[in-house]
Amino acid sequence: MNKTVFAVLITLTLIASCLFSAQGTSAATSTDPNFKVAFIGDSGAGSNFQSVLNLIKSEGAQLVMHQGDFDYSDGPQKWMDMINATLGPNFPYLGSDGNHDNWDSDGYAAFFKDRLVKMGLPPPAGNLPASYTATYKGLKMVFSKERGDPAFITSALAGDNHVWKVCSWHENQNYMQLGSKGNEQGWPDYETCRQYGSIIATGHEHTYERTKTLLSTQNLTVDTVQHPVVGGVPGNPDSLLVAPGKTFVFVSGNGGNGIRNQDRCLPTTYPYGGGVGCNYIWAKAYTTDQGAKYGSLFITFNVDGNPNKARGYFKNISGETIDQFEVTASSTPISPPPTTPTRTPTPGSSPTPTPIRTPTPTPIRTPTPTPLRTPTPTPAGELPGDANRDGRVDGVDYVVWFNHYGTNVNNGPAGGDFDRSGFVDGVDYVIWFNHYGQTIGPTSTPTISPTPGPSATPTRTPTPPAVTPTRTPTPGPQSPTPTSVPPGQVVPVLPTVETGPAHNSGDTADDSAIWIHPTNLGLSTVIGDDKNGGMMVWNLDGTELQYLDPTKRLNNVDLRYNFPLVGQYTGGTPHSSVTLVGVGYENAGSFPANIIISSIGNPGSGSRLKSGTTVPEVLPVPWSAPMMPEARPKAA
Structure with a gap:
């Protein structure tokens, strides 16, 4: 089923949405010993999904968390019948609303509400909303609706005393997956769950990938105490820590409806990419580039007699174990890392968590966009966008901008800061782009302003060098070879703006x-x-x-x-x-x-x-x- 998604600019705070709990609220509460949960997403209701269900049953999972996109066009009743026939009509099975799911009209809200009743949890009055929370066998689960619901997450986790918590939703942010998905769920959901030390489970991108321990999801900050840096790369990728202010993120979307390739953070082998938007945060990737098959992530909580220890592994339907890791849960809060400028700052402020006894989450701080500063005029005799001052604006100057993007510099154009604001950002790229190909001299091309005035109509569109990144580092036939860039070097082109999806599916x-x-x-x-x-x-x-x-x-x-x-x-x-x-x-x-x-x-x-x-x-x-x-x- 395909559902039209509309972005809404008014946030509805669901403070009183359904809260389910089967545990007390005094001391910290762990799960039942050896409590195994299967995490899948993007299943469909065909033979591949049946193989995944068979795997879940054979591995002895006690609960399934399905991160959205249930039946696609196969039909919701067929999807439900397959679950009932394989795992049983009373098996604990909960899910998040996906972009291909009609939560109410296709009966998913009713299906999951019925499952809550059969799990011994009190049902809500009326329909089950897409943002809901439940606690089962000591595992706290918070399901967030499409496009995010950070206020609800805060209401569900503030004051919570469970050792193990999982935030579940369907969609992603571009940096939180390795395919081609854009910024859809919103950073506040990610950052709110991180502040409360909750594991983050997603789907949407039809691959499997897992991060290392993160001190910031939005700023891609790896915990280098948990993952000591060796050779410039945070190591120890299979030992994770969750605590207030620390978490890890995974995408488990190999549930049965197609598998995709790795588009980001190349190469396709560990330690993957360390450039902008990657920063060596990824511990494991399993896509078509790694020969991926359908499968499920399993995490067993409270293992080896230790209520603060969990063990995870991803197994495919051929019985191959692809990823293995251990997680330690701590109640010790941390101070968040300094907020650095990011490409997509989230305007406004997020709700401040209610103080709790133990643990005490660090209050959520949402980055505030830096006000635009008045650029310093380019001195006479200098060419805007000319970083190396060779009298022309070309690919070499782009490389300077790219290598300093997102950083503070104090050397102006020499560091890619063409507007001399002290920070290298997209404004500097616009300056470079609009002067590309120009030279200093009597026949230089007139400058085109990046912000058209009330009376000037741009008369030309300069063409930047074709420097789209490819898997094989060989420049395309149209790519110019700058004089100081070695032949064969690929210069990545960054997307400075990425939108949400179109309203209709297919080639629209x-x-x-x-x-x-x-x-x-x-x-x-x-x-x-x-x-x-x-x-x-x-x-x-x-x-x-x-x-x-x-x-x-x-x-x-x-x-x-x-x-x-x-x-x-x-x-x-x-x-x-x-x-x-x-x-x-x-x-x-x-x-x-x-x-x-x-x-x-x-x-x-x-x-x-x-x-x-x-x-x-x-x-x-x-x-x-x-x-x-x-x-x-x-x-x-």
Whole structure:
């Protein structure tokens, strides 16, 4: 089953959602001895899932936690029947809502509510919400809905005294998986669970991967006390520690519905990648690049007579053990590491955990976006973006920026800090990109401002070097070879902006463009089309702000600044099937987006607009009128 997902800008705090507990609340409580749990995700309801269920039964698991995407198009009843026939109608089986699941209408809420009753836990009144919590045989479980619910997680874990806790949800953040998934669940869920020392279980990416012990998920900070650094790499990958402020994350998505490859943190062998977005956090990867088969992660809690010790392993349906590790649980809180700038800071503040007796979690601190600083003008005689001062902006200067990205520097352009703000970030990349190919001299190409002014229309689009990373370190045929970069060296290109998904499944997400705010780069937006319905607008951290004209089928995005409209395609043929969006702004901020011409037609692929001298009279709303005022962010 496929479900349309909508990003909502209003957070609903479910403080009073269903809380289930079968244990007391005095001293720290561990699980029953040798309590084994199976973790799977992305199963479908076919023969592969049946093999995984057989494996779970043969391994003697006492509980299944299924991290979403249950039946896909196989049918929910078939999925439920397979579980009942293999594990039994009373077997403890709980799950998280996935993006392919219709939680209520497909009967999953009712199925898991019934399982809670059969597990001896009091059911909630009414339907089971997608964010819920349960404690079974001493294991505290917190299930979070799609796109995150940090307030609920806080309400479930604040004051909790269980030794072992697991946070479960379906979707990921890009850095928390090794495939191609974007930033979907949100960092607050990850960071809240880490602060309370809860293991984080996810699915969504159809692979298996596990991190080392992390002091920060968002900043990719490995606990180098637990994992001493050897040769520049945090070692001891199979000995983990969970405590207030420390956790590890895993994706277990080899449940039966396809297996994917490793796209990130290459190479495909340990210790994997250590660059930006990786930082040697990964302890194990099991994808098609490692010959992966379907299987399940198993964790047995309270082993060897030690209530604070657990042992985990991933086994495939061929009986091969792929990963083995041990986990120690501690109640000793830690101080969080210093917050460093990240690519996608989470605006606002997260709820502060209620103080508890033992353990005492460190209050959650959500990174606050650094206000944009006024760039220092480039001195006369210098070329913006020219890091090595050789009189031209080329791939060598990009390498300088890339090697310093995300760091504080004090040497200005020589360290990739082209706006001399003291920090190397995406603004510096824009400066490099807009001056790429320019040289100092009487025939140099005029500079294009990265923030178009009210009257200047960009006249050209500079082409950066084709430096897309590949698995085999050989540059593509279009990649220039900078003079000081050794031949054969690959220069990675980082995504500076990544959006949420389109609303419809299949081949729908098509064209995109970045609208640059003329006075505040942080208020710029990404505009993209969904060929099966409407146009989406995201902010720079990937959060959807608007979904425009969802009943239309829009197939192209052509972004122009200060564009005089004549209502014609490039070829000059009169037409009516085009939707034009006016991008406006008010006061200090705000963003697009107003439908100014709309029709039910479907423009063909490759449609582009032709400029003219007059704006046509068919403008049903003015440029300043918002399309969706309730979703419009307030001006700063």
